Amino acid sequence: MDLTLTPLDVAADRDELASFLSANRFPFHAVERLTRAQAEARIDRGDYAAPDNEAFWITTRPDDRVGLIVFQEVADGGPMIDLRLSEAHRGRGIGTAALREGTNAIFERHPEILRIEGNTRIDNVAMRKTFEAAGYVKEAHYRDGWTTANEPPLDAVAYAILRRDWVSGVTTPVVWGSDAPSGAASLQRLTSSADSNHLDRTYITSSYQCCPFSSTRKETSVHRPNERNLSAVTSRQPRSST
Known part of the structure; x- marks a missing residue:
């Protein structure tokens, strides 16, 4: 997609x-x-301004700002x-392409940023x-x-991501319904804890080749970590929505 x-x-x-919004x-x-008036108020309070925010027009050829x-x-x-x-431009895959490009831009511009987040409604299937x-x-x-x-x-x-x-x-x-840690550092901390013996020691890891260029998935495998094998990387810390 161009x-x-x-x-x-x-x-x-x-x-x-303001017109677009x-x-x-x-x-x-x-x-x-x-x-x-609401759109202008958001602009004036700095919702789209740097340095707190980075905003981009989504542009398709020939120079058509579509989002x-x-x-x-x-x-x-x-x-x-x-x-x-x-x-007029929904349902064409533009959102996916824009999100990939935007993700690349933020990670490339800001080496200190370790994660990018987004929230939506349960019924927003397209998003x-x-x-x-x-x-x-x-x-x-988040229920209700x-x-x-x-x-x-x-x-x-x-x-x-x-x-x-x-x-x-x-x-x-x-790994839903589990206390599986995210990354080797978290797993090392968990396995060295005196309180870790009660935790479920079976973690499931998957390799999804879909970030940010492909959507091909590999098989899911079951992995049982121990103190000598700290490769399971499976959980996240949620962040509240804005």
């Missing part, structure tokens, strides 16, 4: 940004449709994703598939965690 990410110039692009419906965001991807709280070291496409196709892993499930206008709350789900997975091209999944 797609590029162009850094947003908040001052120069203010009118176009207010002209499109975003049914899976906290506010489905922003008014022009926006924002990495929020970059300065805090744990960016959160806000991805929006115009209504969940986009996360997975770009090498992100589901790390958390997403409030909706005039309706009961919905569950929210959180995804993230780790720098080490991005570098290696191998996505390490979460």
Whole structure:
């Protein structure tokens, strides 16, 4: 797909940004449709401005701005994703391509950043598939965690990608229902703890060749670690949504 990410110039692009945010419906965001005044208020309070955030226009040929991807709280070291496409350009794979490109850009520009995160509603199937196709892993499930206008709350789900997975091209999944640690350092700490004997010692590891360039999956294997074999890398620490 012929797609590029162009850094947003908040001052120069203010009118176009406000028009984009207010002209499109975003049914899976906290506010489905922003008014022009609401969009301008978000711009003025710095929601798209550096250094706290890095925002990019999603551009297809010929220079057609079809969406926006924002990495929020970059300065805090744990960016959160806000991805929006115009209504006319959804369902074409643009979101996946943009998320891959944006992930590459953030990890390349910020060597100190170790993970990038994103949250969405349980029923936002398109966004969940986009996360997975770009090498992100589901790390958390928040029951009744997403409030909706005039309706009961919905569950929210959180995804993230780790720098080490991005570098290696191998996505390490979460082991749900287990206290399995993430990475060799965490496993070393666990196995040296006097309180670790009660934990389940069987961890499942999978190698998913899908981050950020491929979606080919390898077989899942069962691995039983011990003090001499500290290679299981399987769990995550969830982060609350914004």
